[in-house]
Amino acid sequence: MSEFARELTDLIRNLAEDAGEKVANHTGSVWAQVCELGLAGIGMPEEKGGSGGSLADLVLVIQELARAGVSTPIVEASTAGYAVDASPGETFDTIAVMPDLDVLSKAITASFAAVPFADTARGLVIATASSIVTVPLAAESVTVEPGHDIADLPYGSVRLDDTSAAHIPGGPAAPEVIDRLILARSAALLGSAWGAYDLTRKYVTEREQFGAPLIKIPAVSTTLAQTAVRIRFAQSALDRATTVCADTHTPALRRFGAVSAARISTATTATLVARTSHQLHGAVGITAEYGLHRYTSKLWALRDADESQFAYCGRLGATVRSEGEIQLWENISA
Amino acid sequence: MLLCRRAPLEDGPAGMRETASATAQDLGADRDAAQRLSALRHQVRELTGSWLAAGRYTPRSDCWLRSFDLEFSRELAARGLIGITWPVEFGGGGLDARSRLVVTEELLRAGAPVAAHWIADRQIGPAILRHGGHDLQKELLPGIISADFIFCLGMSEPEAGSDLAAVRTTAKKVDGGWSVTGHKTWTSNAHRATHAYLLARTDSTGRKHEGLSEFVVDMSTPGIEVSPITDMSGEHHFNEVTFTDVFVPEHRLLGTEGNGWRQVLEQLSFERGGPERVLSTYPLLAEALNHADERHDVELGALVARLATLRRQCWEIANALDAGRAPIVEAASLKYLGTEFENDVIEFARRVGLPTSRNDPLAEALLASPGFTIRGGASDVLLSIVTKSETRP
Numbered sequence: 183m184s185e186f187a188r189e190l191t192d193l194i195r196n197l198a199e200d201a202g203e204k205v206a207n208h209t210g211s212v213w214a215q216v217c218e219l220g221l222a223g224i225g226m227p228e229e230k231g232g233s234g235g236s237l238a239d240l241v242l243v244i245q246e247l248a249r250a251g252v253s254t255p256i257v258e259a260s261t262a263g264y265a266v267d268a269s270p271g272e273t274f275d276t277i278a279v280m281p282d283l284d285v286l287s288k289a290i291t292a293s294f295a296a297v298p299f300a301d302t303a304r305g306l307v308i309a310t311a312s313s314i315v316t317v318p319l320a321a322e323s324v325t326v327e328p329g330h331d332i333a334d335l336p337y338g339s340v341r342l343d344d345t346s347a348a349h350i351p352g353g354p355a356a357p358e359v360i361d362r363l364i365l366a367r368s369a370a371l372l373g374s375a376w377g378a379y380d381l382t383r384k385y386v387t388e389r390e391q392f393g394a395p396l397i398k399i400p401a402v403s404t405t406l407a408q409t410a411v412r413i414r415f416a417q418s419a420l421d422r423a424t425t426v427c428a429d430t431h432t433p434a435l436r437r438f439g440a441v442s443a444a445r446i447s448t449a450t451t452a453t454l455v456a457r458t459s460h461q462l463h464g465a466v467g468i469t470a471e472y473g474l475h476r477y478t479s480k481l482w483a484l485r486d487a488d489e490s491q492f493a494y495c496g497r498l499g500a501t502v503r504s505e506g507e508i509q510l511w512e513n514i515s516a
Numbered sequence: 517m518l519l520c521r522r523a524p525l526e527d528g529p530a531g532m533r534e535t536a537s538a539t540a541q542d543l544g545a546d547r548d549a550a551q552r553l554s555a556l557r558h559q560v561r562e563l564t565g566s567w568l569a570a571g572r573y574t575p576r577s578d579c580w581l582r583s584f585d586l587e588f589s590r591e592l593a594a595r596g597l598i599g600i601t602w603p604v605e606f607g608g609g610g611l612d613a614r615s616r617l618v619v620t621e622e623l624l625r626a627g628a629p630v631a632a633h634w635i636a637d638r639q640i641g642p643a644i645l646r647h648g649g650h651d652l653q654k655e656l657l658p659g660i661i662s663a664d665f666i667f668c669l670g671m672s673e674p675e676a677g678s679d680l681a682a683v684r685t686t687a688k689k690v691d692g693g694w695s696v697t698g699h700k701t702w703t704s705n706a707h708r709a710t711h712a713y714l715l716a717r718t719d720s721t722g723r724k725h726e727g728l729s730e731f732v733v734d735m736s737t738p739g740i741e742v743s744p745i746t747d748m749s750g751e752h753h754f755n756e757v758t759f760t761d762v763f764v765p766e767h768r769l770l771g772t773e774g775n776g777w778r779q780v781l782e783q784l785s786f787e788r789g790g791p792e793r794v795l796s797t798y799p800l801l802a803e804a805l806n807h808a809d810e811r812h813d814v815e816l817g818a819l820v821a822r823l824a825t826l827r828r829q830c831w832e833i834a835n836a837l838d839a840g841r842a843p844i845v846e847a848a849s850l851k852y853l854g855t856e857f858e859n860d861v862i863e864f865a866r867r868v869g870l871p872t873s874r875n876d877p878l879a880e881a882l883l884a885s886p887g888f889t890i891r892g893g894a895s896d897v898l899l900s901i902v903t904k905s906e907t908r909p
Contacts, residue, residue, distance in 0.1 A: 403899075407903040414846075418832060419828065421828070443822075446817065446821035495821070496813045496817055503805065510805070514824065516824075
């Protein structure tokens with residue numbers, strides 16, 4: 183972790199505090215502020231319009247924004263920016279993965295079920311198994327049907343009808359972009375899990391029932407410990423994936439193993455954290471007024487964002503089977 | 517207000533560039549280290565591979581407790597693979613905890629017969645290095661490193677299992693040393709050990725965590741009786757050990773009299789924080805992999821994500837040890853999740869349809885499995901350690 187971790191974390195917490203109730207306002211003033219503070223361009227060199235800093239700094243920013251309950255399109259914007267090799271700003275692109283799409287022909291016809299922030303993004307970056315292309319979402323041949331996910335965050339069903347796409351030459355290869363999206367998504371998942379856990383830990387140590395804080399009830403302290411252990415486990419998975427992705431010499435198989443493990447571990451943890459934090463809060467946690475649902479609904483939305491948790495599990499399992507034990511040991515789990 | 521907050525970030529990028537180049541240097545250094553570690557891995561693989569090819573051992577689950585072969589331990593010793601982190605002065609390798617991790621990982625992966633030296637290499641040597649005087653270090657460490665001294669752990673007692681501080685075995689001051697009387701139980705491989713680590717009460721006037729001391733006892737001393745306890749698999753590794761007026765020389769007190777509780781807690785982070793809390797059933801996973809098909813991909817992927825992350829946590833603990841910390845909470849957390857993984861590997865082997873006759877690898881692992889979440893700290897106790905740390909104000 184860079185020496186700026188503390189500073190970045192404080193900056194984001196102050197931002198969230200100032201924003202107060204507006205934090206859920208993802209593409210309004212809070213995103214503008216995030217961009218103005220240079221947070222959207224972290225991990226991108228200054229000569230490309232970014233703020234400098236490392237990949238680890240970007241992962242931290244994504245995680246801490248989610249932990250503070252600030253909803254922004256930073257996962258999509260930073261990954262799309264990485265794909266097209268330009269820093270995102272208030273105007274940003276979103277991203278979708280469709281491995282089998284044929285983008286060799288100049289014009290594309292395809293449907294994307296749920297593209298995050300498609301209603302406000304400028305363009306759509308499409309990652310296939312071997313190519314990166316972009317299409318402008320305002321083009322006449324593009325239809326965007328707005329919708330909302332479980333957390334009430336906006337997405338759009340996008341239909342391309344013979345839409346001309348621009349190929350991005352010289353940028354990162356498609357698998358690197360896809361792995362970067364998985365990493366960024368995992369960071370947002372873990373940040374939301376930390377946010378729910380922070381509230382829960384505070385609640386069970388302060389709230390008194392039966393004449394003592396809830397934590398004095400053995401079943402409560404056990405549940406809290408099980409949650410803590412799994413959040414830290416997911417943190418280890420994310421930290422490993424960040425380190426592995428930051429090293430450009432990493433073999434692709436190890437990178438795939440690391441981001442898959444992070445994505446699966448954070449999603450598994452998300453399910454547990456949502457369940458236990460509601461259980462330990464009791465009825466107050468399910469009110470609209472109390473902030474817990476802002477985290478738990480995001481955990482439910484993000485665990486299956488881009489692709490479902492089980493699709494990532496299936497792909498990792500299939501890879502392990504086809505590569506065999508030696509690769510499992512030396513790369514995929516190393 | 518905004519301006520105040522923006523200031524650090526405007527400084528940020530320049531500073532960050534420095535960080536970036538430092539990271540690049542670290543990466544360069546890391547690559548050298550990675551090469552050294554890789555060479556160690558291959559050294560271990562070569563040994564286990566040649567033994568396997570010659571039919572000298574059968575890979576099995578829970579090998580670090582149940583697969584005892586003095587000859588194999590001595591082969592490791594001859595290659596300098598025992599006491600790898602200990603000072604060169606005593607015959608150790610002078611390397612870091614990460615080096616030991618790659619060696620132990622590879623041995624467990626191979627399901628090799630490592631029980632003879634495992635406990636001494638894992639926790640007794642480090643305890644002697646942390647708390648023993650120079651003479652005691654000189655007396656004991658070379659024998660462990662050569663696999664001539666085999667240790668068993670005298671911690672648990674009939675009335676003190678998960679509640680370790682409840683030990684009743686006493687050590688009374690006598691002329692020239694101590695006289696030990698009491699019972700120890702669940703003492704794995706005591707019947708083959710040359711030495712015992714012993715936690716005993718030297719003062720019973722205070723609270724139960726006070727007045728405990730650590731000793732190293734020769735198993736050949738008169739007054740020690742070892743009786744076998746056969747476990748549910750039919751194997752004999754457990755024992756009950758009775759001490760009746762056993763004389764322990766003065767210099768065999770480890771560390772400070774009465775400081776045993778604090779010392780043993782540190783030892784437990786070595787006992788709990790290693791890859792044998794994750795990989796006890798790895799040979800079964802490798803076998804199951806050969807039988808899995810696409811119906812098992814989702815479950816296999818979920819399992820592998822856990823394996824990869826648990827291996828990372830072992831790495832983090834090794835780093836903490838190298839930084840001079842005793843990672844007590846991290847080790848408790850690793851053991852809690854790692855042993856859960858070991859059990860789920862057995863369920864996966866069932867799912868892919870491995871046979872379950874009494875002597876099959878699956879049955880062998882299953883019959884060993886209830887011990888995973890009990891030995892070295894029961895899961896329930898481990899969670900209470902985590903709770904304490906989470907709710908510390």
